[in-house]
Every structure is written in C-alpha cells, then in structure tokens.
Amino acid sequence: MSTPFALEARGLSKSFPGVKALDQVNLALAAGEVHALMGENGAGKSTLIKILTGVHRPDEGSLLLAGEPVSIGSPMEAMEAGIGVVHQERNVIRRFSVGENIVMSRMPRKGLRVDWAAVRSEARRCLAQLDLDLDPETPMDRLSAAQIQLVEIARGLYTETSVLLLDEPTASITSNEADRLFRVVDRLRDQGKAVVFVSHKLEEVFAHCDAVTVLRDGRSVMEAQRLADHTRDEIVDVMVGRSLAALQVPDRVIDLTAAPVLELDGVSTSLGHRGVSLEVRPGEILGLYGLVGAGRTELARAMLGLGRITQGELRVRGKAATIRSVRQALENHRIGYVTENRKEEGVFLEQSVTRNIAVTVWSTLARAFGFVSGKGEQALAGQYVTELDIRIAGQYQNVGQLSGGNQQKVSLAKWLAAKTEILIIDEPTVGIDVRTKRSFYDLIWRLADEGLAILLISSDLAEMVTLADRVAVMDRFTVTGTVDNTHDYDAMSQSIIRLIHTGTAAVAAPGRSKENA
C-alpha cells in the first residue's frame, strides 16, 4: 500500500447489554474520497461513527489515523485528531443562539472572556459555506427541524478536519438544501479530505459517493468497494441480505364524490399562514410539499391547537371544529399527529418500547379503576414491533437505546396503534431504511384503503410522488396550488417547482389561493 488510509478501523467490535452492535467491522477511508456507509436501521452505522469520534470505546479492534495507530478516548480527542462529525441525533442547546451552538466545541476567546465578535464571524463563515442566510444571534428554539439540521452541519464544518463523518445529515432537509451540503462535500474532496456519508436516500449516495461500505447486523458485509462497480439493487440486496422485490405502486381509486373529512377553508393562523384552503377525503393521501420554512409543520400544529386559527374555518367531517389540544383532536375528532421532531416530541427516551407505543391507547385499554392490563398493552405494542420490524432486544428496552431509525418507527407506531380516522404525518420516514420504507408505504396504502384520511408532510419528493394521491404545494405560509399525482417523478417535480415559484410571485398580492382539486 503506497499511501496509507486517512482513517482506518480494523476489527472493531462493540456490545451493548442485549445486543452486539458491531462485530469485527473494518472501515478504510482514503483521502480525497467520499465514502458511503450503508446499512439498515440498527445495522450499527451510528455506533461505528460514535467509536470513531470517541463517544463509545470499542471492545475490540484498532484505529489507524494516516497509518499510525491511535486511541480516541473522548470527543475532545477526536476533534484534536482532526476528525469532525455531524451526529444523527440533534445535539443543540435550545436556549443558546445559532452562533454559540456552532462554535461551542471551541469558543473563541480573548484572554479569559468569550470573543463575541469572533463567535459571530466564525458562525457566519460556517453558515455561508452552506449558503445559509441565518443570523448567528437567532435563538435556536426559533428554528425548524430542518434548519436545526443545517446548523448541525455548519457546526461540523467549524473546525479544520481531515476526516468528516456525516451521520444522516440530509434526513430532514429537502434536496435543495442537501445540494448545498454536497457542494461543500465536493470541495472537501478536492481538498483531499476523507468524508463518510450515511444516508438512507440511495439517489444521494449514488450521485455523490465514490466508495461504499455496507453493514448488516453489525458486520461489514461489503468493505470499501468502488460504488461505480455496483448497481443500486446490488447494494440494497447486500444491505437486506436477500433480494428485495421492486416496489409495487398500487392502482388507487379514491371516491371523489365522498365528502371531505378534513377541510381548511381560508385559514389564517397566529403562526403566519394566510388564506390556506385544503381538503382531504376518506381514503385519500394528500401530500403537503414545500421547501424548508414553507410553514407545513406549523400548519399541522395550528390544526391541532398548538397555534391559533385567526381567520377562516377548520372543518372535521363537515362540521366546524375548534381543537385546543392533541388530546381533543384524538378523543373528539379521531385525528392523530406524528411529529417531525422525534427526539424531543415523538418518543420518551427513558421509557420502554411498550409504553412508548401504548401511550395513545391507554384510554381505550383502561377498564374499571383505570386498570390497564400489562399483557394487553404488551401484545398490542408487539404487534406493531413486528409490523414495522422495529429492531429491539426486547420490549422492556428503553427507546433511548434504539437506533435512530428504530426510534422513528416507535414514534410512528404509537399513532398507527391509536387507530385514528385522520392522520397527519410529518416526515414519517426520516432515517428509515429502504426495506422498512416499503413496508411502511404498503401499510399506509392499506390504511388508506380502509378509509383513513392522510395528510402527509414530506420533504422527500420521491416519497411524495410515490405515496400521495394529490400534492398541495406550500410556499411562505400559503398554499400555492394542488396537483394530481401522476406518479411520474420528472413531470411532478417540474409542476411542483413551478408552483413554488408562483408562490414567490404571489407574495406581492396575498390572497386566497385557488385549488384545482
């Protein structure tokens, strides 16, 4: 071997109580190369990255940095060794500003005091790399999930690194924002840095990565191969461990004469929406697409009473409804809401899988004296663990110990278990692997066929085109139009982009948008 690898891991193993997360894993990163790390949910990708950055210590195996053996005992040591990272889970401090969060790992100082001017300029420099026009003084809790993810990436770019590890950095942003990240990644590659890229979005991986390592059940089953030598299907089959049949998009017939179960009529909200009108019929999947900051999540939250409707009307099954809380939405109107922010709002990290799933059904399970049968709730949760293939050591396990994708499944399972009639799903497949995505799509179609009305918010255009029956496009807190889904990706993406631009033009003259439903 002429030039040593920028970073090499040999025979890494790591066990957690109840599970062997890594088993003799090898990873070799060459300088000037973007290396894809692939694998299903729970395969061990994040664990590997945490070992490379000193968050976890390996049970076995060794690390070589530029050919020299190193031991990385803490995140601080990793930083000093020139290994930068963007972790899968958000690790921002909510009360701090964007700038402080970006430079947190190494605060610029003047003597003993923090150099605030440098904090701002450094933060601005990192944000500029991502073309992000965000004031470093903005408090973190004003940002959306996607913006937070972008700030996390900016943080990874703050210190000079020779190796940059990106654990699902694009999970909750749209392809527009992701493209900015890839421009940065391309530049790093040209500078001879090694980049690791974890993603469940195959398109991105194939468009931007040079080499690939695949993990399956904690083992590296494909090691540092050239990505160009393999097809998508091959990689998927290696990840899954068997050949995966192509996704069948069913022919869906929706009863267009049925009365809508959920309607928004010229709704303006305290969160800033203007004249939003939408309708969802039973059995229909209405997609809500838009760029980051378009106000989709906020719209969902306003419907659920987490914001106020100041004008217009929300109608559920034809009747005007005022919803003040998720409780009311669930009990009075049978509406469920899967949040996009799983770590902070979707799951209870310190509670068991069973309880996390059963939380929405206790009111149905409860009998005399509020008694809830432990067996009953376990059986119910078990059903969804199987259905969504949630990978756990046992139902007693705390959700905080699951891999990111499996936590997402838990957050979803709880609302599927609630058996609602209207389901608002916000970014349901963030961080979910290819195979589970398919079973999830099948499940959503089945539920829709059974009459569930679904409002689907997703930043993944491919997912929109696959799942939705109609797509409503939002821009700057208003709906700019609705298109029937032809399931033709290119045509759809064009008409959607056009609607986004119309929205930008229409800002000058705000008013009720026309629907062509």
Added chain:
Amino acid sequence: MTAQNRDDAPRTATRRPGAVRRFLATPRFFLIVLIIALVVVIGALKPSFFNGPFVIAPLLTSISIFTVVGLSQLVVMSVGHMNLAIGPMAAFGAMFAGMSFQLFGLPLWAGVVVGLLAGAAVGALSGWIIARTGVNSFIVTLAMSFALIGLVPTVYSWLTTGSAFTVKPDGLDVIGRASFATLCLGNVCGTNAIPIIVVPTIVTMAILGYLFTRTRIGRELLMTGSNVQAAELSGIPTSRRIILVHTLSGVLAALAGFLLAASTGSFTPGIGGEFMLQSFVGPILGGTLLAGGYVSITGTLLGITLTLLIRKGLDLFGVGIETLNILLGVILLIALSADRFRLIRTRRTRAAAAVAPPDDTGGDPHPTGPGADKKEEVSA
C-alpha cells in the same frame, strides 16, 4: 427481520437480565443491606434497641408518618416537579382536622375527611397555578409555603387559647398511640412492638403502588415526567395531570400531618416543621428521579427507614440533635448526588451521541449491567 436473516447473522441477542439480577442493581437492594447491617450493629452494641414498646414501636411510628411525607413528595416528583410546601400543607390539613374535632365535635372519620380535603384544596391551588402560568413548581410551592406558614399560626391564635386543638375524638388514640397488643382475637393478641399507625401507611403505599404500576393515569404521570412535550403531543392532558399530582401531594401531606398529630395527641401549628428535608431524602435514596419519569414506592419506605434508623441509633448513643442534623444534611447530599449520577447514566444510555462538552473527561459512556433498564417500570 426474517428467520433466514437471523441464521446468516447470528447476533448475540441475549435475554433480559433476570428479575433477581435486576433487583440486585437497584438502590432498593443496597438500602436493604444497609438497614440490616445497621440493625445488627446497633443491636449488638446497644441491646436496649430491641425494646419493643419503647424503642421499636416509636421508631415504626415515625417511619410510618415520614413514609407518607416522602410519598407526598414522590407523587409530584413523578412528573418532575417539587412541593416545597409539604410541611405547611401538613399543618394546614391537620389544623382543619383538629378544628372539626374541637369546634364542631365531628367524629374521627369526618374530621379526617375535612383535613384531607383541606390538603387537597391547597395542593390543587398550587397545581392550578403551575399549570396555568407555567411557572416552575419550585417557585410556586415556595410561595405557597410562605403563605401557609403565615396563615396557620394566625388561625390557631384566633381560635384557640394555647395554640393547639386538644379535643380527641373516639379512636384518635387508637390510630396514633396504640399497638397491635390492643387487638386480640380470643386470647391471642398482637405484638406491642408494632403500632397501629402502620396500617394507614401500608394502605397508602398499596394505593399509590396500584396507581403507578397498573393504571392509565399512573403511566401517564410517568410519561409526563419523562418528556412533557411528547406527552402533550401523545394526547396526555398534561395540565390536568399536573394539577392532579399536586392535589394528591396536598392530600398526602395532610394525611401525614394528621398522623403526626394523632401520635402526639394534639394539633399544633408546629406540625410539619421537619417534613421538608425528609420528604426529599426518602424518595431520592430509594431511586425516584428528581427529573421525573421513575418512582419507587418501596424505595421511599426503605430510604425513610434508613435515615430514621441512623437517627435512632445516634440517639441511643447520646449524640446531640445538631450532629443529627448535620448527618441528615450529609445524607441528603449523598442522595442528591446519587440522583445526579443515575440521571447522567441514563442520559448517556440514550443512543444520542451526546456531544460531550469539551471539559467532559467521560468514563465509559454506556452502562454495563442491568441497571441500564431500570427506568422502565416502577416498583410497588
């Protein structure tokens, strides 16, 4: 995962650690060991410790009262709140009970009900203010505590001459001062080492144990304690649950106040003066998390037992009250750091790759052993 998949990837999916091993890793087991050791040591050095009616029975009486005090804190801790007004709430509840005996001549049961309702009312008021305004429970209950500390003695001085209600309805002494020796079936009588007052405490523990382990509301309280936002977004009426726990805390404080009054024989404004420290020490030593989401009811009993046993032991050796208080402070400190430690450990357990702050020297960030999953159920 398909079966075929499993075959080609034999991952060591070990089983959940057995119930016994899990128990051995809890603070409860540690407390039991300590308690037994102390009993043996104290008993060996001072055989007078084993005197039933004069040492053991009074000790069990205080354990019973203070366990209720601890439970009163435990219920608010389940949602991650605190109640700094437990002492004054106890005085307030006891005052109403004493008042109904002395001024209205009510029978025992009615007076107790009045006292508990009074406790419920002040607790509900704190809870309502907290839920309504979103102000931290620390501040609200601190204010409540000041208000009651002012109010209770004033009422006593209006209504009584000696600042105490001393009228005892029938049965008060049975609850407060009798032992099982007074209960006889034919010729067989109970022991005089166990006071009757343990009964209300055991019943309270059983009810709370049922609440937290078996019912929807108990589960919802723990979920609220784990993550309020997620609880609200899962359809749990968190405001109502918060009001509920504070109400319950008020009821239990009043019950503790009544039991203390019954054991001393008079209702005075000084009731509850010693409650606050103990109310935290018991639950925290027993494993209940200050941050919410996990409670241990037997742990509270054991924590209280340990502190009172130490106190009794030192008492027998003639150590003064100041030393006792210093010791109590030290125990609280240990208990609180134990709580911190457990919290950090569970936080680290989270798959979250907590980007450690630069000064974090960090030990092994994952817990080994069964303690890691301790939070997923409550002990009754």
